[in-house]
Amino acid sequence: xxxxxxxxxxxxxxxxxxxxxxxxxxxxxxxxxxxxxxxxxxxxxxxxxxxxxxxxxxxxxxxxxxxxxxxxxxxxxxxxxxxxxxxxxxxxxxxxxxxxxxxxxxxxxxxxxxxxxxxxxxxxxxxxxxxxxxxxxxxxxxxxxxxxxxxxxxxxxxxxxxxxxxxxxxxxxxxxxxxxxxxxxxxxxxxxxxxxxxxxxxxxxxxxxxxxxxxxxxxxxxxxxxxxxxxxxxxxxxxxxxxxxxxxxxxxxxxxxxxxxxxxxxxxxxxxxxxxxxxxxxxxxxxxxxxxxxxxxxxxxxxxxxxxxxxxxxxxxxxxxxxxxxxxxxxxxxxxxxxxxxxxxxxxxxxxxxxxxxxxxxxxxxxxxxxxxxxxxxxxxxxxxxxxxxxxxxxxxxxxxxxxxxxxxxxxxxxxxxxxxxxxxxxxxxxxxxxxxxxxxxxxxxxxxxxxxxxxxxxxxxxxxxxxxxxxxxxxxxxxxxxxxxxxxxxxxxxxxxxxxxxxxxxxxxxxxxxxxxxxxxxxxxxx
Amino acid sequence: xxxxxxxxxxxxxxxxxxxxxxxxxxxxxxxxxxxxxxxxxxxxxxxxxxxxxxxxxxxxxxxxxxxxxxxxxxxxxxxxxxxxxxxxxxxxxxxxxxxxxxxxxxxxxxxxxxxxxxxxxxxxxxxxxxxxxxxxxxxxxxxxxxxxxxxxxxxxxxxxxxxxxxxxxxxxxxxxxxxxxxxxxxxxxxxxxxxxxxxxxxxxxxxxxxxxxxxxxxxxxxxxxxxxxxxxxxxxxxxxxxxxxxxxxxxxxxxxxxxxxxxxxxxxxxxxxxxx
Numbered sequence: 121x122x123x124x125x126x127x128x129x130x131x132x133x134x135x136x137x138x139x140x141x142x143x144x145x146x147x148x149x150x151x152x153x154x155x156x157x158x159x160x161x162x163x164x165x166x167x168x169x170x171x172x173x174x175x176x177x178x179x180x181x182x183x184x185x186x187x188x189x190x191x192x193x194x195x196x197x198x199x200x201x202x203x204x205x206x207x208x209x210x211x212x213x214x215x216x217x218x219x220x221x222x223x224x225x226x227x228x229x230x231x232x233x234x235x236x237x238x239x240x241x242x243x244x245x246x247x248x249x250x251x252x253x254x255x256x257x258x259x260x261x262x263x264x265x266x267x268x269x270x271x272x273x274x275x276x277x278x279x280x281x282x283x284x285x286x287x288x289x290x291x292x293x294x295x296x297x298x299x300x301x302x303x304x305x306x307x308x309x310x311x312x313x314x315x316x317x318x319x320x321x322x323x324x325x326x327x328x329x330x331x332x333x334x335x336x337x338x339x340x341x342x343x344x345x346x347x348x349x350x351x352x353x354x355x356x357x358x359x360x361x362x363x364x365x366x367x368x369x370x371x372x373x374x375x376x377x378x379x380x381x382x383x384x385x386x387x388x389x390x391x392x393x394x395x396x397x398x399x400x401x402x403x404x405x406x407x408x409x410x411x412x413x414x415x416x417x418x419x420x421x422x423x424x425x426x427x428x429x430x431x432x433x434x435x436x437x438x439x440x441x442x443x444x445x446x447x448x449x450x451x452x453x454x455x456x457x458x459x460x461x462x463x464x465x466x467x468x469x470x471x472x473x474x475x476x477x478x479x480x481x482x483x484x485x486x487x488x489x490x491x492x493x494x495x496x497x498x499x500x501x502x503x504x505x506x507x508x509x510x511x512x513x514x515x516x517x518x519x520x521x522x523x524x525x526x527x528x529x530x531x532x533x534x535x536x537x538x539x540x541x542x543x544x545x546x547x548x549x550x551x552x553x554x555x556x557x558x559x560x561x562x563x564x565x566x567x568x569x570x571x572x573x574x575x576x577x578x579x580x581x582x583x584x585x586x587x588x589x590x591x592x593x594x595x596x597x598x599x600x601x602x603x604x605x606x607x608x609x610x611x612x613x614x615x616x617x618x619x620x621x622x623x624x625x626x627x628x629x630x631x632x633x634x635x636x637x638x639x640x641x642x643x644x645x646x647x648x
Numbered sequence: 649x650x651x652x653x654x655x656x657x658x659x660x661x662x663x664x665x666x667x668x669x670x671x672x673x674x675x676x677x678x679x680x681x682x683x684x685x686x687x688x689x690x691x692x693x694x695x696x697x698x699x700x701x702x703x704x705x706x707x708x709x710x711x712x713x714x715x716x717x718x719x720x721x722x723x724x725x726x727x728x729x730x731x732x733x734x735x736x737x738x739x740x741x742x743x744x745x746x747x748x749x750x751x752x753x754x755x756x757x758x759x760x761x762x763x764x765x766x767x768x769x770x771x772x773x774x775x776x777x778x779x780x781x782x783x784x785x786x787x788x789x790x791x792x793x794x795x796x797x798x799x800x801x802x803x804x805x806x807x808x809x810x811x812x813x814x815x816x817x818x819x820x821x822x823x824x825x826x827x828x829x830x831x832x833x834x835x836x837x838x839x840x841x842x843x844x845x846x847x848x849x850x851x852x853x854x855x856x857x858x859x860x861x862x863x864x865x866x867x868x869x870x871x872x873x874x875x876x877x878x879x880x881x882x883x884x885x886x887x888x889x890x891x892x893x894x895x896x897x898x899x900x901x902x903x904x905x906x907x908x909x910x911x912x913x914x915x916x917x918x919x920x921x922x923x924x
Contacts, residue, residue: 450822451821451822452818452821452822472824474824477822477823477824481822482819482822484815484818484819485815486815489814489815489816490814490815490816490818490819491816492816492834492837492838493838494837494838495833495837503820503823503825504823507823507824507825552819556823
């Protein structure tokens, strides 16, 4: 049987400034009809570039040095642009990572789905509309008729991704490329998307290339898995066996970095002293206006406490109000209710004085956004040092010490944020938080944009910083396996309410909230 | 900076703009030495002398050499236009960024005031200001700066609003930084790119507005050889000696084109996504 997709010795360079950068080196792979090939690797290993090379949508500075890409018996590399437009969507579909940017915000969902069907399947508008209704119903979207008349901002991320998947399958392509389709979604929505993917695949028998850095997920959806490292394919094996018996060092490294709940990384018990207590904190974003009822609050009267040196995990699906809590505690959002810090009451952001600001630090999710691109690492780190004590005299020595503390060379003080990798940037953000010698650090999804091996090293760093400084962590995440490794207690949030607050060894107990049980069940079982 | 210059030279607009600007800069710096004659020396035998070997761009109604007047006049025209734009841009950028940072009622109040000021046409506002402040090049410069500031403030605010949502600004707020630090050190450096481009385009407007004010007799005063004033004085002799009018008009047009091209070139050169 001929392969649907076949790459032979494909090599690609990017021309950057001084010298060409090898991105893909001698890639050879085949995908048989109806087969799903999983592609894993660290970020920067060339996974997405490979996907774009297959879609024939490469940036201007890409130079293909050798090799062939064949779809069935068509040589994609030799096709002119006009022919390629007829291949894309019709013979190869693609589903992107972030559903929120994949739909045009100015057109209704129905218009976008039908348009795709009209161009790729040659249907009439009427027939396309009917087919779209059928497709959307088929991916378990309730009331597709109403959904089709809405604009993308009026529906949730999970719904958008379902629509995109339905459209990709609806065009009946031979191959669909999935580029991390569930990374931007929370655990439960992601799990539902995967079930849907498995069902549609069984029904249509389409071949797929599934790119992800989540090994557990890939081993669930793929028949075979290929591992990439620095532009090379280093290992290729059936999904059932690759992670259980990894042959290549890179695969072993990836498997070792996967968090496992039973492998606890924190063994001590927190102190008894309550460091921070939130009492009925509710966050509202918009003020009530004339003639308009106020929007519902982002969180309803959430109360919890954090003990000195404790790691408290907050989990829940996106939009459950996890980040709103972090914003209230740092004074970024107005809240009602009260906070008690070290016994001192704090009623609003105005009461947060220098001592509170020093003691409570936050690390944000996206390291690209949290470091000012126009300041060097040294300048970024010098600010909290100047604000919160330590004389001017030994500033550069202090910066060096901070960088060393987060395992970065002291010479990084003169670098700009854009010269660092994602993991390094996150280390700088952590160093900035610890410059103030805080007693509580709020970590808002700080590992979410990083791949598994970088994530593991960041967690290791946080734990060793905690051992050195005794800081408590409020760890917001949607990675259940990760939080079960490190947290002392877990708070589960849903729709702005705290549904459960459990010690870590009680999360599997019988008396937990049904939602907590769902959440635990939806998190993928670790591989290996 | 050298990298920016290199990228700028690679686009045709940027290269032409830079070359024209180099010519203008040379006129500003070395004009009096380059000028073949004394710009104010009258020659009654040579009134309205057409273009030729003696006077390359001809002579005006008093027999003064037009080329010399242009070269010397560059000094009183271009720095004024640049200074006015710079003043207006800085004021506008600070107000716009502050407005975006403060948000809420303050933002509303500042922006509505700016809307009110912008409702008055630019030239009219400048005329109003000059007639209040009194005639003269310095006052004309201030008037032009005030006319430019509201527009710059709006452009800056739009960019600053997106910067304000960035985590590094939030991080500074959480750290308890003062508003002045956040506005000047965290936000302003990140809104500068579009503001600089907008400013280069506005330099050409400033040249023309300045020329207009001088033309109306409110800017530079005779016998200064400011370009706008030269156009104004030459107006009545347009049938006898059109070159007296055309030469300064062309100089003004060239300046406007140079800065516009530079603005276009900068827009491409400062876009990091543009990998050329």
